[in-house]
Amino acid sequence: MNLELSAEQVAFRDVARNLAAAEVAPKAAQIDASSEFDWALHRRLAELGFLGLTAPEEFGGQAADTVSWCVVVEEIAKASSTVSNGITLTDGMIHYISTLGTQEQKETFIPPLVRGESICSFALTEPDTGSDAGSVRTTARHEGDEVVLNGQKMFISGAAYADYFIVVATVDRELRHKGIRTYIVPRDAPGLAVGEKLDLMGIRGFGTSPVFFDDCRIPASNQLGGNEGFRVVMQGLDGPGRLGAASQALGLTQAAMEAAANYSLVRRQFGQQIFDHQAVQFMLADMSAEIEAARLLIWNAAWRRDAGLPFTKESSHAKLFAGDMCVRNVSNALQIFGGYGYSKEYPIERYYREAKIHQIWDGTNQIQRMIIARQLKKEIEAGAFL
Numbered sequence: 001m002n003l004e005l006s007a008e009q010v011a012f013r014d015v016a017r018n019l020a021a022a023e024v025a026p027k028a029a030q031i032d033a034s035s036e037f038d039w040a041l042h043r044r045l046a047e048l049g050f051l052g053l054t055a056p057e058e059f060g061g062q063a064a065d066t067v068s069w070c071v072v073v074e075e076i077a078k079a080s081s082t083v084s085n086g087i088t089l090t091d092g093m094i095h096y097i098s099t100l101g102t103q104e105q106k107e108t109f110i111p112p113l114v115r116g117e118s119i120c121s122f123a124l125t126e127p128d129t130g131s132d133a134g135s136v137r138t139t140a141r142h143e144g145d146e147v148v149l150n151g152q153k154m155f156i157s158g159a160a161y162a163d164y165f166i167v168v169a170t171v172d173r174e175l176r177h178k179g180i181r182t183y184i185v186p187r188d189a190p191g192l193a194v195g196e197k198l199d200l201m202g203i204r205g206f207g208t209s210p211v212f213f214d215d216c217r218i219p220a221s222n223q224l225g226g227n228e229g230f231r232v233v234m235q236g237l238d239g240p241g242r243l244g245a246a247s248q249a250l251g252l253t254q255a256a257m258e259a260a261a262n263y264s265l266v267r268r269q270f271g272q273q274i275f276d277h278q279a280v281q282f283m284l285a286d287m288s289a290e291i292e293a294a295r296l297l298i299w300n301a302a303w304r305r306d307a308g309l310p311f312t313k314e315s316s317h318a319k320l321f322a323g324d325m326c327v328r329n330v331s332n333a334l335q336i337f338g339g340y341g342y343s344k345e346y347p348i349e350r351y352y353r354e355a356k357i358h359q360i361w362d363g364t365n366q367i368q369r370m371i372i373a374r375q376l377k378k379e380i381e382a383g384a385f386l
């Protein structure tokens, strides 16, 4: 067993690390304060090949492995969770289109996403449908060579800036999961409206908004992936969804630990560096151990995906552990800053606000536990624990 990154993976990491330190970190506070998407940084990600890192080369991607992708997401998220969202969202959408799309859909939609010229959002969640994704209410009515969409989506990342949406809708609610279909919907489709940007606690600057469909008409050829909509959505969440969220949580926690460790060497109380108080050391030691554990869980799931092995349980392990350890450790990192951590003078305040999302999106951590438990039951029934 070899847990060293390959030369190519190290090269991706180093480019991402330099970009994060030199160009992303200096803008992160301003992006958070203004809630404005930074197109210039998004295009820089594209120039360096980080949008569509795992996309097929024929559509402009790098065809890199999932481990490289996770490493890049971690490095960018260390500087800004919001900016790293540009990578996770784009790669997720490219994954859907490249695995399910027709040749024409791939040629039309993927290259502009890879070049950072367009944004595609993923519209699953609704006001009354969150964790129970099989119960979506947005309807899709097929009429000849058109589809008519009606309903509302909620919390759609990037919606304020998106040119396209991958919309999850139902052709028949009675069919539950079996009635789910997915469609590529252009922003300018008649009957589509994007609502006001939501005023969020963190991940500001990514234009998270509701989206409304009122007799919204699209060509039937915009359907994505045939009638296997629900299975397809869940497979996408497994890969770019959960592994991206886990890598973002990891990068944020690493940033918080580094900030707290540096501060603990500068701040003095009781005549010594606060680092020398054992209670502070133990918080940092726990952070160090848990960060490493999260990284290994992520790399394991990513490696299994690349090797073509089942990785549903492993990607949920990674998302669950990284999300929980992020919230716990970013809170402890702020604790090390004492009262200064509670002011906007230091970025730790922003890290604290950004941490919580990692227990909520891409399936809450309660849902991750359900996925893991379901897989465990299958393994037990198959005799794995005998």
Ligand SMILES: Cc1cc2nc3c(=O)[nH]c(=O)nc-3n(C[C@H](O)[C@H](O)[C@H](O)COP(=O)(O)OP(=O)(O)OC[C@H]3O[C@@H](n4cnc5c(N)ncnc54)[C@H](O)[C@@H]3O)c2cc1C
Residues within 6 Å of the ligand: 121, 122, 123, 124, 125, 128, 129, 130, 131, 132, 154, 155, 156, 157, 158, 200, 203, 208, 357, 360, 361, 362, 363, 364, 365, 366, 367
């Ligand atoms: C910043 C942000 C960005 C987002 N981006 C997107 C996006 O781009 N596209 C998109 O489609 N969605 C997006 N979401 C939505 C996100 O995925 C949902 O918020 C999430 O799936 C939870 O759904 P919900 O908010 O409706 O909570 P609910 O499903 O109502 O859950 C509420 C609580 O009940 C718990 N719960 C629910 N069911 C169970 C159960 N069976 N067992 C135990 N506990 C349960 C949950 O864990 C949670 O604690 C985003 C959300 C945020 C905040």
